[in-house]
Amino acid sequence: MTETDASTSDGxxxxxxxxEPVSDWTTDYDIFDPDYVADPFPIWDDLREGCPVAHTDRWxxxxxxxxxxxxxxxxxxxxxxxxxxxxxxxxxxxxxxxPNAYSTVNAPPISSDPPVHTWSRRLIxxxxxxxxxxxxxxxxxxxxxxxxxxxxxxxxxxxxGEYAQQIPPRxxxxxxxxxxxxxxxFVEWVNGVLGAGLSRPEVRQHYRTKIREFFMAEIADRxxxxxxxxxxxxxxxxxxxxxxxxxxxxxxxxxxxxxxIDTTWSSIGAALWHLATHPADRQLLVxxxxxxxxxxxELLRAYAPVTMARVVKEQTEFQGVTFEPGDxxxxxxxxxxxxxxxxxxxxxxxxxxxxNRHVAFGVGIHRCAGSNLARLEMQVAIGEFLAAIPxxxxxxxxxxxxxxxxxxxxxxxxxxx
Amino acid sequence: xxIIVDSEKCExxxxxxxxxxxxxxxxxxxxxSAIGDGTVPPExxxxxxxxxxxxxxxxxxxxx
Ligand code: HEM
Ligand code: SF4
Numbered sequence: 099m100t101e102t103d104a105s106t107s108d109g110x111x112x113x114x115x116x117x118e119p120v121s122d123w124t125t126d127y128d129i130f131d132p133d134y135v136a137d138p139f140p141i142w143d144d145l146r147e148g149c150p151v152a153h154t155d156r157w158x159x160x161x162x163x164x165x166x167x168x169x170x171x172x173x174x175x176x177x178x179x180x181x182x183x184x185x186x187x188x189x190x191x192x193x194x195x196x197p198n199a200y201s202t203v204n205a206p207p208i209s210s211d212p213p214v215h216t217w218s219r220r221l222i223x224x225x226x227x228x229x230x231x232x233x234x235x236x237x238x239x240x241x242x243x244x245x246x247x248x249x250x251x252x253x254x255x256x257x258x259g260e261y262a263q264q265i266p267p268r269x270x271x272x273x274x275x276x277x278x279x280x281x282x283x284f285v286e287w288v289n290g291v292l293g294a295g296l297s298r299p300e301v302r303q304h305y306r307t308k309i310r311e312f313f314m315a316e317i318a319d320r321x322x323x324x325x326x327x328x329x330x331x332x333x334x335x336x337x338x339x340x341x342x343x344x345x346x347x348x349x350x351x352x353x354x355x356x357x358x359i360d361t362t363w364s365s366i367g368a369a370l371w372h373l374a375t376h377p378a379d380r381q382l383l384v385x386x387x388x389x390x391x392x393x394x395x396e397l398l399r400a401y402a403p404v405t406m407a408r409v410v411k412e413q414t415e416f417q418g419v420t421f422e423p424g425d426x427x428x429x430x431x432x433x434x435x436x437x438x439x440x441x442x443x444x445x446x447x448x449x450x451x452x453x454n455r456h457v458a459f460g461v462g463i464h465r466c467a468g469s470n471l472a473r474l475e476m477q478v479a480i481g482e483f484l485a486a487i488p489x490x491x492x493x494x495x496x497x498x499x500x501x502x503x504x505x506x507x508x509x510x511x512x513x514x515x
Numbered sequence: 516x517x518i519i520v521d522s523e524k525c526e527x528x529x530x531x532x533x534x535x536x537x538x539x540x541x542x543x544x545x546x547x548s549a550i551g552d553g554t555v556p557p558e559x560x561x562x563x564x565x566x567x568x569x570x571x572x573x574x575x576x577x578x579x
Contacts, residue, residue, distance in 0.1 A: 223544040453568040465526040
């Protein structure tokens, strides 16, 4: 579900998913329920105590673990659990003779299992190492400063739409070597896949096809004119002496666009929401910017945005329940991060927390490959914002809206300063 | 006191590298290892403990 404009340039319906009220969260939860989207924390707390692995038949059925140890154990359960279908609501039924079939656009490595996962992840890791990531800092910092300069004199801004949402599409464009002026298109496409598309498979398919076509054209262009960018690098790479197929490169670019944008703007937005509503925390970071690094980790823990799914391959007993082949399991990293058995006072946001093994970026073999870049973007985005605008709060009567389901973050965040 | 990174467990979160850059190095793929033989000088003992306490994979240990 997403709160962006209900109509898009392609005329598809982006309105929030329609849901029936939930009376029993243990057997009938709904990840698109407006209460769950707005404030899932008390729901997870109740489930953790009474029913740590909940089940629902809604949205084609899924399981929802809420304890840290369970989520971590499930994330490590390879190959019993597969990553081939990380979104709960299934894609439209596939006609593989159709060149636009959903399954022709994969998203390796997030949608892959070993052995394909192993080499397709290794292919992109060097582009996201700490050293490679540092190279994107000047670009990111200048981008944030320019965005702030565009609204600072106004005294008010939608910090989600006009700031958080503007940063990751341009950083990813810069990284991939594609036109940053297409940022508005990227935002729409990504909303189509991970926003509205989560509950509407036909919307998801439409935008996946669009993204694939875009990258196939970029790939054709790089083959003719190689550049100093990640697309050219992926095309030049070899695995076992063979070049990587074009569709694989397009799939990985698709993933980097989708995984790199929605997630990061959600985290930047949630961090700004927290700072707009918790003046003491804001002051702490203004007074001592050296606390930003640790503070960002705590904000990632408290407001982790991403809940990908696994699909069960072999019947598996787990904590008293039986997963059957085909069942979906939500990797509830955000819920794990609020487990009192893993974190002292988990519902207190303590920007100076010292022990923080949070799993906002997942855990195990699918650990977010872009985590260093995401951290850089958050540190620069929040650091620059606080340096330019040390005092801000929610606008009077502000209607903050959140997107949720499998990626949670604010979509409208009106603040004044 | 020595810091030890279990390369079987490390998934490259790089928290240790951010928290204890004097003790940890990372390769081109982001996987961590201890610098040198892992000896932790007293002034870096706190950083070593932070690295242990923030690795989501429980890949780091300290040996006294
Ligand atoms: C704060 C922002 C972000 C968060 C919270 C986040 C979270 C996650 C999570 C939880 C996973 C694991 C999914 C699973 O276990 O199935 C993941 C995977 C991934 N993320 Fe991120 N992500 C963020 C930003 C980024 C960025 C900026 C990029 C790159 C441009 C990126 C690229 C990836 C890739 C490539 C994977 C797949 C790794 C694999 O399957 O081996 N992410 N992310
Ligand atoms: S924090 Fe842990 S998993 Fe991450 S790089 Fe260090 S040792 Fe590896």
